[in-house]
Amino acid sequence: MNSPKEYIAQNKTRFLNELIELLKIPSVSADPAFSQDVLNTSKAVKTALLDAGCDTVEIYETEGYPIVYGEKIIDAALPTVLVYGHYDVQPADPLELWDSPPYEPVIKETEIHPEGAIFARGSCDDKGQMYMHVKALEYMTKTDQLPCNVKFMIEGEEEVGSDNLGIYVANNKEKLANDIILISDTGMIANDVPSITTGLRGLSYVEVEVKGPNRDLHSGLYGGAVANPINILTKMIASLHDENNHITIPGFYDKVEELSTEERAEMAKAPFSLQGYQDALDIESVYGEKGYTTNERNSIRPTLDVNGIWGGYIGEGAKTVIASKAYAKISMRLVPHQDWEEITTLFQVHFEQCAPKGVKVKVTPHHGGQGYVTPIDTVGYQAASKAYETTFGKKPIPQRSGGSIPIVSLFEEELGSKTILMGFGLDSDAIHSPNEHFGVWNYLKGIETIPYFYHFFTEMKKS
Ligand code: BES
Ligand code: MN
Ligand code: MN
Numbered sequence: 001m002n003s004p005k006e007y008i009a010q011n012k013t014r015f016l017n018e019l020i021e022l023l024k025i026p027s028v029s030a031d032p033a034f035s036q037d038v039l040n041t042s043k044a045v046k047t048a049l050l051d052a053g054c055d056t057v058e059i060y061e062t063e064g065y066p067i068v069y070g071e072k073i074i075d076a077a078l079p080t081v082l083v084y085g086h087y088d089v090q091p092a093d094p095l096e097l098w099d100s101p102p103y104e105p106v107i108k109e110t111e112i113h114p115e116g117a118i119f120a121r122g123s124c125d126d127k128g129q130m131y132m133h134v135k136a137l138e139y140m141t142k143t144d145q146l147p148c149n150v151k152f153m154i155e156g157e158e159e160v161g162s163d164n165l166g167i168y169v170a171n172n173k174e175k176l177a178n179d180i181i182l183i184s185d186t187g188m189i190a191n192d193v194p195s196i197t198t199g200l201r202g203l204s205y206v207e208v209e210v211k212g213p214n215r216d217l218h219s220g221l222y223g224g225a226v227a228n229p230i231n232i233l234t235k236m237i238a239s240l241h242d243e244n245n246h247i248t249i250p251g252f253y254d255k256v257e258e259l260s261t262e263e264r265a266e267m268a269k270a271p272f273s274l275q276g277y278q279d280a281l282d283i284e285s286v287y288g289e290k291g292y293t294t295n296e297r298n299s300i301r302p303t304l305d306v307n308g309i310w311g312g313y314i315g316e317g318a319k320t321v322i323a324s325k326a327y328a329k330i331s332m333r334l335v336p337h338q339d340w341e342e343i344t345t346l347f348q349v350h351f352e353q354c355a356p357k358g359v360k361v362k363v364t365p366h367h368g369g370q371g372y373v374t375p376i377d378t379v380g381y382q383a384a385s386k387a388y389e390t391t392f393g394k395k396p397i398p399q400r401s402g403g404s405i406p407i408v409s410l411f412e413e414e415l416g417s418k419t420i421l422m423g424f425g426l427d428s429d430a431i432h433s434p435n436e437h438f439g440v441w442n443y444l445k446g447i448e449t450i451p452y453f454y455h456f457f458t459e460m461k462k463s
Helices: 005-023 032-052 127-142 161-169 230-236 261-267 272-281 340-353 378-394 407-415 440-462
Strands: 058-061 069-072 081-084 106-108 117-119 148-153 180-183 195-200 200-212 303-311 325-334 362-369 398-399 419-422 436-439
Touching: 005 032, 005 117, 005 127, 005 440, 032 058, 032 069, 032 127, 032 148, 058 180, 069 161, 081 127, 081 407, 081 440, 117 440, 127 148, 127 440, 148 161, 180 407, 180 440, 195 378, 195 419, 200 230, 200 340, 230 303, 230 325, 261 436, 325 340, 340 362, 362 407, 378 419, 378 440, 436 440
Parallel strands: 081 148, 081 180, 180 419, 195 398
Antiparallel strands: 058 069, 069 148, 106 117, 117 436, 200 325, 200 362, 303 325
């Protein structure tokens, strides 16, 4: 294969401008106010895929947002790569914390990205990373170097749980048949420390309600005599971790896979600076489960975190009141073998049971998904590893991530194929946060590396 370097250098400005146009559309799947923008984004993705060389592209309508499916089949006897990505983005708020408007992309230099980074919601998660695949396809088709078949499945509901994608996949197994699934929706350790994501955590997301008296009460007249739902809720939440930061829900750890000493020693070889980690977050110390390192805590261990908590009076000044109800949203990140539905039930039973008399507790499950781990002794992983080695000049490190892409385990179940997670983002790119950005270098490096994956994968499959 010829090096894509020259083609990328010649088309760099256009590649950046095309992505910038895509980032201008606020495709927030969680907020119905943006529904027309989400639909417009699906059309833009369709056009981009056709321009990049797909033979056919269709917009598949669902009960939610559409799935864009495109393909280029050059020879049924050759292997097929299925690319998955998402064109929806997280809400941008709190808007006041952005240094530049989230849907007016700008390129600015940062310490970590001296060649500039594109600041916009979705730049890294996942429009920028998804678009690398579109441009990699363009390179391969325009220079006549596509070595195998390729299918694209780009959805618009990843950030809200991928409900309709599951149905689509189950109903279109033949159409989606492939030899390997390729996703860029994760990260790597650093620009000079390439890594390939070999695991994702599962997720159980619940909302809880604690209800006390039937109305808000005067905190003087009733305070001390009735259960205050906010006091109770915070006490119940606090009791979910013990003094070692272990989660106290009975049965929670039953299926957690304990890694061997060797596996943990292997993990510990990945370069990591605790001081740098703390400095980047402006914290004096890390915090977490006793007996595990920071990198273990955020990848191979399950967690429970409150994502939001509300109730009572939060307006200006003081109001003396005991609220009738208090609420919280809680996420549990799970590791392989923990079943998200089982964990949701364990949580529900425990939370209802640990409530004191005088309040009623309601647990509402939101969404969830299973975790995923991929072995590294497969053709897919080895091809990806060789691709990184070619373009980074270094062998990538396999690394399990703490994030979740719940649909990945479903792909394996329904389509029987493994997923390779070639992420080019950095943890510091602030995905889901204000000032999300994606390094220009990372974007172009992705476009450069992806064609090598196709090349090595096809070669290794043939032999
Ligand atoms: N791309 C992320 C997941 C991710 C990011 C995995 C970085 C590994 C490294 C994805 O878009 C995401 O945000 N997933 C959600 C779960 C989903 C069900 C809303 C998550 O992890 O919170
Ligand atoms: Mn994503
Ligand atoms: Mn996301």
